[in-house]
Amino acid sequence: MLFLGVPISVGIGLASIVTALFSFPPDVFAITAAQRAFSGIDSFSLLALPMFMLAGNIMNKGGIAQRLVRLARLFVGWIPGYLASTNVLANMFFGAISGSSVAATSAMGSIMGPLEKKEGYDPNYSSAVNICSAPTGIIIPPSGPLILYSITAGGVSVAALFMAGYLPGLLLGLCVMGVAIFIAKKKGYTASTIKEEDSALKILWDATPSLFAVILVMVGILKGWFTATEAGVVCVLYCAVLAFIYRELKLKDLYTMLADTMVSSATILFLISASTIMSYVMSYSGIPAVISEALMSVSDNKYVILLIMNLFLLVMGMFLDLTPAVLIFTPIFLPIVTSIGMSPVHFGIMLILNLGIGSVTPPVGSCLFVGCRVGGVTIEGVTRYIVPIFGAMVCALLLVTYIPQISLIVPYLLGLIPTM
Incomplete structure (x- = not known):
């Protein structure tokens, strides 16, 4: 269905119907499918998604992004190619508040692109750095995809997932920044020569209210003042x-x-409904068990299994958008990783990080297309810069995969998970 150009949600629904006809009488499945479609979106937790999407839209238009850029430049203005490093840091700040990599790509590309062009930066280089640093926004909390994973995984603690995202998100951002600085040095880009009219204290003061949004959300969830859904409001x-x-x-x-938020939310809810039907059909048909047995037959070494899983998800991330990928692969892979002793929280971070990396690659990379459109460049032009940064992002993914403490140390210290 995907290769024929059928919309993903429709393709998922049709594939589920065809598969179900081998196991169910048509009249029974019609009733079951309707019930599953409704129950899949009849969730209080799902209200968090449109709320954080709306918050991201408000930040983009409300002057918050510009203040975060000035703060980022204050921290990294001394670095060669400082505007690229500023872009990475600003994406981390903005993404952490909005929870959307696409919103961060659009907002930061619109702000940083003209500044970088004015200082003689190659637009393809600027766009590549913006595109590749945007996925930090879906790892550093609050994060809509992590909430979606929590629901799909059967109620994994949102607070634990949020806390687990900080260090992997920071690691991903630093890996992207490292390659960006290396390329900047080779191209002869200099440190900042801009003299800010305002003092460092004034810049920090202006950005503090924006950053306080993250503190308010995270402290409120951890202290029990409100749920993750209410935090969105x-x-x-x-x-x-x-x-x-x-x-x-x-x-x-x-x-x-x-x-805009209503249209985007309706699209996601329809997709979740179709994916709920598919998850039920897969479970009933025993498909996850077959895939699990196939993986285990290749090797019983958990490191090899995780490597195969990562390679599979990286490839699938090139063809599937993040939301349907979370809904499709969570019920397939979660039983496998728990059977080899992997924490559901750790797997959630690995999964979202994997699919976030997929968002910067063609042919379906949402960040790639938005970043190219905002930067006024072609996919062919940015690819030669994306490739080395992509390598650094994969290194970050492997570190997160094979060193569980990177993800689990913070929620463990906060008492959100019993062990690492």
């Missing part, structure tokens, strides 16, 4: 108030933002 209200205070947001802008 709190984040929307806080960012809206902040945007109005900055006078960057007008009431008429809210209509467009709400409409």
